[in-house]
Amino acid sequence: MNWKITDHCENTKEIHIEIWVSLFFVILSVGQKQGDYMKNRFEIQGNCLTVHLPREVDHPAADEIRRESDNILRKNYIRTMVFDFSETMFMDSSGIGMIMGRYRAMGMRGNCIRVTGVSVYIEKLLHLSGVYKFVEICREA
Amino acid sequence: MENTNEMELIFDSSPVNEGLARVTVAAFCTQLNPTLEEVADLKTAVSEAVTNCIIHAYEGKVCKIRLTCRLAEKALWVDVEDQGVGISDIRQAMEPLFTTKPEKDRSGMGFTFMEAFMDEVKVESQVGKGTIVHMKKVIGR
Numbered sequence: 001m002n003w004k005i006t007d008h009c010e011n012t013k014e015i016h017i018e019i020w021v022s023l024f025f026v027i028l029s030v031g032q033k034q035g036d037y038m039k040n041r042f043e044i045q046g047n048c049l050t051v052h053l054p055r056e057v058d059h060p061a062a063d064e065i066r067r068e069s070d071n072i073l074r075k076n077y078i079r080t081m082v083f084d085f086s087e088t089m090f091m092d093s094s095g096i097g098m099i100m101g102r103y104r105a106m107g108m109r110g111n112c113i114r115v116t117g118v119s120v121y122i123e124k125l126l127h128l129s130g131v132y133k134f135v136e137i138c139r140e141a
Numbered sequence: 142m143e144n145t146n147e148m149e150l151i152f153d154s155s156p157v158n159e160g161l162a163r164v165t166v167a168a169f170c171t172q173l174n175p176t177l178e179e180v181a182d183l184k185t186a187v188s189e190a191v192t193n194c195i196i197h198a199y200e201g202k203v204c205k206i207r208l209t210c211r212l213a214e215k216a217l218w219v220d221v222e223d224q225g226v227g228i229s230d231i232r233q234a235m236e237p238l239f240t241t242k243p244e245k246d247r248s249g250m251g252f253t254f255m256e257a258f259m260d261e262v263k264v265e266s267q268v269g270k271g272t273i274v275h276m277k278k279v280i281g282r
Binding site: 014015016018019022056058059060062063066090091092093094096097098100101121125128129130 | 156157159160163164167168171175176177178180181184185188189192195196237238245246247248249250251253254257
């Protein structure tokens with residue numbers, strides 16, 4: 001039983017670090033202009049648009065990504081959109097709404113939306129919301 | 142009752158405060174030694190409730206949101222209260238994919254996520270007076 005106790009302690013420590021880190025990011029993002037962290041978020045290769053999602057995909061972040069990606073979709077010929085979740089630690093229903101909206105904007109074709117770098121937690125959200133039905137989950141980075 | 146603790150936070154219904162609200166609740170619940178998964182669930186549920194107040198209850202106006210947390214034994218109660226427009230049909234509002242703002246890319250998954258991630262969700266609402274969302278989560282099962 002000894003290992004269980006140490007495991008628990010380490011876990012608590014990890015959570016404390018995680019929370020202080022996220023607190024730090026909140027303070028940082030409050031002080032920062034919304035547009036600043038959007039640089040280099042979007043990458044176009046041929047007719048594929050890759051969106052590197054931020055650490056937290058919440059309501060303000062989802063709105064920003066929606067605006068920016070709609071701009072890009074209007075100006076470029078894009079057939080596939082890839083959402084890269086490798087940096088993302090947090091998402092809520094605003095992020096799900098943003099993905100659903102992009103699917104609609106892309107004409108609801110099959111295979112038009114792909115996601116990469118999903119954690120167990122993000123995958124849980126995709127499944128709960130039913131988004132996984134039209135989104136292709138790619139394992140490799 | 143031993144091991145109880147309470148917290149109250151009142152903040153403006155501005156989207157930048159969503160991060161503040163969820164991180165505050167996460168930091169508050171570390172006293173119960175939650176797992177990373179439990180913290181993630183809690184953060185998503187709080188984020189959904191606060192986003193609802195900002196987008197639906199106050200419809201972009203800046204008013205106050207009251208967040209109350211109570212710890213007792215191994216459970217955490219979170220109440221999110223607003224004095225906004227209220228909900229006329231709570232059952233319909235809680236249905237998956239139901240949203241009054243599809244044009245804003247809302248997914249309609251807010252209450253569904255809250256119910257999935259918390260052990261209990263109760264909604265009290267009066268049209269024109271406001272809404273209170275009561276949530277409970279048992280930590281460390």
